[in-house]
Amino acid sequence: MAEADRRPLVAGPDGGAFGAVLGRAIWAVRAYCFIAAMWVRSTMAYRTSFxxxxxxxxxxxxxxxxxxxxxxGQVDALGGFTLPEVAFLYGTSAVAFGLSDLLLGSAERVGRRVRDGTMDVLLTRPVPVLSQLAADRFALRRLGRIVQGSLVLGWAVSRLELEWTAGRVALLASMVLCGTVIFGCVFVVGGAFQFWAQDASEVQNAFTYGGTTLLQYPPTVFGRELVRGVTFVVPLAFVNWLPALRVLGRDDPLGLPDGLDLAAPAVALLCCAVAGAAWRAGLRSYRSTGS
Structure with a gap:
């Protein structure tokens, strides 16, 4: 690899620690894009199959x-929510999860790579391991979920009897963006956990695929303890439940303080910090296959 490609890994004399971190982040994104583009070209070689x-x-x-x-078809409302309102929850959850699954869904293969020894191959390359793992076998077919969720979300927005102010539109965009980040962090934390428990992919799926299914239904149909769990333990409620309640003008079933439904960006940043720490800890604990 050319020296110019390695340069972002090293801070310049005036860059300091921040320059080093920024350089590594830029290089990680570039590497991810290179690998993903390779898999996209491979996929598009067989257009009919794709x-x-x-x-x-x-x-x-x-x-x-x-x-x-x-x-x-059998009821007029579900947990007090009409069909357009439930479709709004469904659409925001499906789009956010679909984007995170497209970008980071391959992180669930950590356990398999640890078991078969191919994790060692990733460690020998001058590229961040997470970038390699997340972009590996980049599945463009996952756009199907995103398109389908977007169509449902568009239908829901057109049917909701709401005044779409700039604040509501911004909150909707924040839901999709922050939801993508939160789900992505769950993928990364689940992948990190597999460094210790190599057969834990199904546990991860319970929080990712299971989580998006949970968020497609109103929080009022679930028990209060479950709603608390996905708010304060695994903060999936910030993907769409809490901000959607504000958009729809609905009361919070937990009676949480005002303003907490606007905390999704802060929660997403906190999730990034936790996911980063978990990933580094998992990678440090790796002792190669058979050890």
């Missing part, structure tokens, strides 16, 4: 919303 897989991903995820539609 189109079929994309359609299958779209159809499979659409079945989740079809189940909600069937449910509303």
């Amino acid at each position: 189109a079929i897989m994309l359609a299958a991903n779209f159809a499979t995820t659409a079945l989740d919303f079809a189940a909600i539609m069937i449910m509303f």
Whole structure:
């Protein structure tokens, strides 16, 4: 690898510690983009196969919303929420999770790489391990979930009887962005956990795939203890539940302080710090296969 490509890893004489961190972050993003682009080119070499897989991903995820539609064929409201309101929850959760799954979903393969020894290969390259792992086998077919969720979200926005002020629009954009970051951090923490428990991918899936399914339904249909758990333990409620209550003008079932439903950006930053610390701890604990 050329020396110019390595340069972001080293701080300049005037950059200091901040310059070093910024340089490593830029290099990590560049490396991720290089690897992802390679897999995209590989995928597009078989366009018909890609189109079929994309359609299958779209159809499979659409079945989740079809189940909600069937449910509303029998009831007028679910936990006090109308169909457009539930569709709003569904859309925000599906889009945020779909983006994080597209960008970081491959992090769930840590346990497999630890078991078969291919993690050692990643460590020998002058590229951040997380960038390599997250971009590995970049699955463009996952766009199907994002497109399907976006269509449901667009339909919900058009059917909700709300005045879409600049504040509501900004909060909706924040929900998608912060939700993507929070779900991405859950992927990274779950991957880090697999350095110690190599067969824990299903545990991770309970918080990622299970989490997005949970958030597609109103918090009022779940017990208060569960709502507290996804608010204060694994903060998935900040993906859409809490900010959506403000957008929809709904009361908080937990009676939390005013303003907490606007804390998603701060929670996302805190999740990034926790995920970074967990990943570094997991990587330091790795002792190679068979050791």
